[in-house]
Amino acid sequence: MTLDARIPSGPITEKWDRHKFDMKLVNPANKRKYTIIVVGTGLAGASAAASLGELGYNVLNFCIQDSPRRAHSIAAQGGINAAKNYQNDGDSVYRLFYDTVKGGDYRSREANVYRLAQLSVNIIDQCVAQGVPFAREYGGLLDNRSFGGAQVSRTFYARGQTGQQLLLGAYQSLMRQVHEKNVKLFARREMLDVVVVDGKARGIICRNLTTGELERHVGDAVILATGGYGTAYYLSTNAVNSNVTAAWRAHKRGALFANPCYTQIHPTCIPVTGDHQSKLTLMSESLRNDGRVWVPKQKGDTRPPEQIPEDERDYYLERKYPSFGNLVPRDVASRNAKQMADEGRGVGESGLAVYLDFKDAIQRLGVETIKEKYGNLFQMYQKITDEDAYKKPMRIYPAIHYTMGGLWVDYNLMSNLPGLHVLGEANFSDHGANRLGASALMQRRLLRHPVHDRPLPREQHTAEDHHGSCGLRRRRGQRAVADRQTARREGQPRHPRNPPRARAHSLGRRRHGADGSEPEARARGDSEAARRVLARRLGARHARQPESES
Numbered sequence: 134m135t136l137d138a139r140i141p142s143g144p145i146t147e148k149w150d151r152h153k154f155d156m157k158l159v160n161p162a163n164k165r166k167y168t169i170i171v172v173g174t175g176l177a178g179a180s181a182a183a184s185l186g187e188l189g190y191n192v193l194n195f196c197i198q199d200s201p202r203r204a205h206s207i208a209a210q211g212g213i214n215a216a217k218n219y220q221n222d223g224d225s226v227y228r229l230f231y232d233t234v235k236g237g238d239y240r241s242r243e244a245n246v247y248r249l250a251q252l253s254v255n256i257i258d259q260c261v262a263q264g265v266p267f268a269r270e271y272g273g274l275l276d277n278r279s280f281g282g283a284q285v286s287r288t289f290y291a292r293g294q295t296g297q298q299l300l301l302g303a304y305q306s307l308m309r310q311v312h313e314k315n316v317k318l319f320a321r322r323e324m325l326d327v328v329v330v331d332g333k334a335r336g337i338i339c340r341n342l343t344t345g346e347l348e349r350h351v352g353d354a355v356i357l358a359t360g361g362y363g364t365a366y367y368l369s370t371n372a373v374n375s376n377v378t379a380a381w382r383a384h385k386r387g388a389l390f391a392n393p394c395y396t397q398i399h400p401t402c403i404p405v406t407g408d409h410q411s412k413l414t415l416m417s418e419s420l421r422n423d424g425r426v427w428v429p430k431q432k433g434d435t436r437p438p439e440q441i442p443e444d445e446r447d448y449y450l451e452r453k454y455p456s457f458g459n460l461v462p463r464d465v466a467s468r469n470a471k472q473m474a475d476e477g478r479g480v481g482e483s484g485l486a487v488y489l490d491f492k493d494a495i496q497r498l499g500v501e502t503i504k505e506k507y508g509n510l511f512q513m514y515q516k517i518t519d520e521d522a523y524k525k526p527m528r529i530y531p532a533i534h535y536t537m538g539g540l541w542v543d544y545n546l547m548s549n550l551p552g553l554h555v556l557g558e559a560n561f562s563d564h565g566a567n568r569l570g571a572s573a574l575m576q577r578r579l580l581r582h583p584v585h586d587r588p589l590p591r592e593q594h595t596a597e598d599h600h601g602s603c604g605l606r607r608r609r610g611q612r613a614v615a616d617r618q619t620a621r622r623e624g625q626p627r628h629p630r631n632p633p634r635a636r637a638h639s640l641g642r643r644r645h646g647a648d649g650s651e652p653e654a655r656a657r658g659d660s661e662a663a664r665r666v667l668a669r670r671l672g673a674r675h676a677r678q679p680e681s682e683s
C-alpha cells in the first residue's frame with residue numbers, strides 16, 4: 134500500500150493558499166445533494182458540523198453524550214495558542230510554526246503545522262466574534278499568558294475554562310445550523326462501525342443509548358471527530374466516555390493508525406490517591422506561569438512544606454533550566470518530577486508528587502490577582518484534596534493526557550479509507566511527538582469558517598439550548614444590569630444603555646463576518662476601530678464619546 138500525504142507543491146508559506154485555489158468547488162445547488170456524517174461534537178466535530186451545515190451540506194451529527202455541550206473538549210482549561218503577537222514579544226506565524234515543529238521533536242508533518250500556524254490568527258477572531266469571553270487586560274485588549282516550551286506569550290484563555298467557553302461558542306454555531314435544518318443532531322448514539330461500500334466509507338452503524346436499538350445511517354462521506362485514546366492507559370486526564378471505540382472500529386475496517394506511541398504526559402495533575410479512581414484531574418499548565426516547582430533537598434524529608442526553610446528547598450526546574458525555568462516543555466517537567474520521586478525526594482503520603490508553590494506569586498501580585506487568573510483551578514483543587522492552595526503548595530504529578538497518534542490522514546485530513554475523514558485528537562496529523570500545551574485546541578478549531586459566527590436569533594432558541602448559549606447570554610445581560618445598578622447606587626453619571634465602545638463592538642460582531650473590515654482590531658476591542666465602525670453606523674455623535682466614558 135502506498136500512503137500519499139497529498140502535500141501540495143510549492144514553498145511552505147504558499148501551500149495552503151495554492152491548495153485552496155486548486156481544489157474543485159462544489160456549486161451551492163449541488164451541496165444540498167450531499168449528506169455528510171460527522172461523529173463527535175467536541176471542538177473538532179461541532180466546528181466541522183456547523184461549518185459544513187453553513188456551507189449548505191446536509192449534515193448528520195452524532196455524539197455519545199445527552200448534549201453536544203458535554204463533549205470532552207469542555208475539560209480543556211489552560212488556553213489556545215495563536216500567533217497574534219499582541220504582546221509584541223517577537224511572535225510570528227513562523228515562530229509558532231518553528232516552536233511547534235521543535236516541540237513535536239521534528240516528527241510533525243511540516244506542511245500541516247505551517248497551515249495550523251497561519252490559521253491560528255483567524256481562529257481567535259472567529260472565537261471572539263462568536264462571543265467567547267477571552268480574558269482581557271485592563272485596557273480591553275485580549276490578554277495572553279505563556280505555556281511550557283515557548284518564550285513568547287501567545288496563549289489566549291478564559292480563566293481556567295477555555296475549553297468550556299470555546300465549546301459553548303462552537304455549540305451556538307452548531308445549534309444555529311440545527312435550527313436552520315442543515316444539521317440533524319443525534320445525541321446519545323454510540324458509533325459501533327463504519328460501513329464500507331466498494332472500498333469507500335458510506336455510513337455508520339450506531340447504538341441508540343436510550344432505546345438500545347441499532348441504527349444505520351448513510352452518507353456520502355464520514356467524518357470521525359471522536360477524540361483521543363488516553364483512556365487506553367486506564368488512569369488519564371480524559372473522561373471515561375472518551376473510549377476510542379470509533380477510531381478502533383474504523384481501524385478494523387482498514388483505516389491505518391499512525392504513531393500510537395505518541396502520548397503526551399502532563400506534568401501537573403492531582404496525584405493518584407488510591408485504587409478507587411477512574412480518572413485523574415488535570416491542574417492546568419498555565420499554573421506554572423506563577424507557581425514554582427520544588428521538592429525538599431533532603432531525601433525522605435517528611436516535614437510539612439511550611440516547615441521546610443528556603444535554603445532546604447530544591448527549585449529543580451529553575452536550577453537546571455534557567456532560561457525556561459518552571460515553563461519547560463511538558464516532557465521535561467514530567468521526566469524531572471519522576472526523577473525526583475525516584476530519588477526519594479517526592480512529597481505527600483505516596484511520595485509520588487512534587488510541590489507547585491504560589492507563595493511568592495501571592496506576595497508579589499496579591500491573592501486577588503491570583504484568584505482572578507486561576508480561581509476556579511484552586512477551587513477544584515480544594516474540592517478534590519481538601520487543601521487550600523493559597524496557603525499551602527499544591528501537590529502535582531505527571532499523568533497521561535493527550536494523544537498525538539491516531540488514524541492516519543493526508544493533507545486533506547482524509548484517512549487511507551476513501552471517504553473517511555478524521556479530525557481533532559482522533560487523527561495523528563499535526564503535532565508529531567508534541568510536548569507543548571495549548572496547541573491541541575488550536576488544531577480542533579481548524580475547520581471553522583468565518584461565516585458561522587453569527588449567533589442564533591433569539592426566538593429560535595429551544596429548551597435544549599437554554600442552559601448553554603441562552604444561559605450564557607442571559608448571565609452576561611444580568612451582569613450588565615447589575616453593573617448599571619451598582620454605578621447608579623455609587624452616584625456615577627448615567628451611561629447610555631450600551632456604552633458606545635461595547636455597542637460598536639457588538640455591532641461589528643453582529644453585522645460583519647469575522648472576515649469583515651477590521652477583524653483584528655475588533656477582536657482586540659480596539660476603541661479606534663470601534664469608533665470608526667460606530668461613526669459609520671450611528672453618526673459622529675456617539676463616536677466622539679468613548680474616551681470620556683472609559
Ligand SMILES: Cc1cc2nc3c(=O)[nH]c(=O)nc-3n(C[C@H](O)[C@H](O)[C@H](O)COP(=O)(O)OP(=O)(O)OC[C@H]3O[C@@H](n4cnc5c(N)ncnc54)[C@H](O)[C@@H]3O)c2cc1C
Nearest residue numbers: 173174175176177197206211212324360557558571573574
Ligand atoms: C483535562 C484536559 C485539559 C486540556 N486542556 C487543554 C488546553 O488548555 N489547551 C489545549 O490546546 N488542549 C487542551 N486539552 C486537549 C484538548 O482539550 C483536546 O485535544 C480536544 O478538546 C479534543 O477535541 P476533539 O473534538 O478532538 O474531541 P472530544 O472533545 O473528546 O470530542 C469527542 C466527541 O466524539 C464523541 N464520540 C466519541 N466516541 C464516539 C462514538 N463511538 N460514537 C459517537 N460519538 C463518539 C464524543 O461524544 C464527543 O462528542 C486538554 C485535554 C484534557 C483532557
